[in-house]
Amino acid sequence: MLNPVAHHRTVTLGATDITIPPLGIGTWAWGDRWIWGYGSGDYSDADLRAAYEASINAGIALFDTAEVYGLGRSETLLGAFAAESAVRPVIATKFMPYPWRLTRSAFLRALRGSLERLQLEQVDLYQIHWPFPPVALEVWMDALAEAMDAGLVRAVGVSNYAMQQMGRAHDALSRRGVVLASNQVHYSLLHRKPDTNGVRQLCQDLNVTLIAYSPLEMGILTGKYTPDNPPPRTRRWQYRSGLLAQVQPLIQRMREIGEAHGGKTPAQVALNWLICQGVVPIPGVKNVRHALSNAAAVGWRLSNDEVAELDELGRHLS
Numbered sequence: 001m002l003n004p005v006a007h008h009r010t011v012t013l014g015a016t017d018i019t020i021p022p023l024g025i026g027t028w029a030w031g032d033r034w035i036w037g038y039g040s041g042d043y044s045d046a047d048l049r050a051a052y053e054a055s056i057n058a059g060i061a062l063f064d065t066a067e068v069y070g071l072g073r074s075e076t077l078l079g080a081f082a083a084e085s086a087v088r089p090v091i092a093t094k095f096m097p098y099p100w101r102l103t104r105s106a107f108l109r110a111l112r113g114s115l116e117r118l119q120l121e122q123v124d125l126y127q128i129h130w131p132f133p134p135v136a137l138e139v140w141m142d143a144l145a146e147a148m149d150a151g152l153v154r155a156v157g158v159s160n161y162a163m164q165q166m167g168r169a170h171d172a173l174s175r176r177g178v179v180l181a182s183n184q185v186h187y188s189l190l191h192r193k194p195d196t197n198g199v200r201q202l203c204q205d206l207n208v209t210l211i212a213y214s215p216l217e218m219g220i221l222t223g224k225y226t227p228d229n230p231p232p233r234t235r236r237w238q239y240r241s242g243l244l245a246q247v248q249p250l251i252q253r254m255r256e257i258g259e260a261h262g263g264k265t266p267a268q269v270a271l272n273w274l275i276c277q278g279v280v281p282i283p284g285v286k287n288v289r290h291a292l293s294n295a296a297a298v299g300w301r302l303s304n305d306e307v308a309e310l311d312e313l314g315r316h317l318s
Contacts (some may be wrong), residue, residue, distance in 0.1 A: 013181050082118070125153070129160070184213055
């Protein structure tokens, strides 16, 4: 069972009995060489272990991974860190519906592979990573329900599902007596599609937790990057032309708002804005500094006026 550090308010994962902190940790960078440069000397396994421990000690005991992150390396690292931890974190991972995976037996093999790498008999949240064809999403919902029945997972979710796909997933699971706990999508001050495509509203209507990946837009909302100091080339594809210049007034306003809340950084303001929306952001970490920065985004709240102002500023840039 989860034993979170008590100084952070917890929230309930969808309509399940699982409680989680209002912010988690995404582990895409753990083992990923192509986008994040794992193994290049920028950060090491020791850095990731220290970041994990710092997150746990700060009460952030929710970690999201996937079998495709680092081709399984992310799950392996997270499993090793969690096995040595005195605190049992909530662990979420994902199944990738590759086009050659056509059956529920393939699903089960993938799930068991993830459990082995994570050193778990049961994972807290198992998600379908994308709504890819050719297999109908109802087939994967049946597979999730069977995994629940077998005691291999505590809760089930989806990721990158549009509104209609999410509704179908919810209905298919409901027929099996299983709740859809979450939908993990790209959402931030600068990426507002869940506000306009119906996903966020449907999450609210169905009591499904919206988990936000890339909540800091790969660093752009930290204020670290400017037109004169762009991100590494492997991440520049994320930003449309001119965005680094266009976002600077928003970053400056976030600095001003952060100062009014005891010296919070733009990153912490951006994460708190999501928390104020009832969303669970999962920023990444590579080191202790990242972990402590993320943790400082909780335990306080922007005012309603500040939330509305940032909403408007970000909407013009999305």
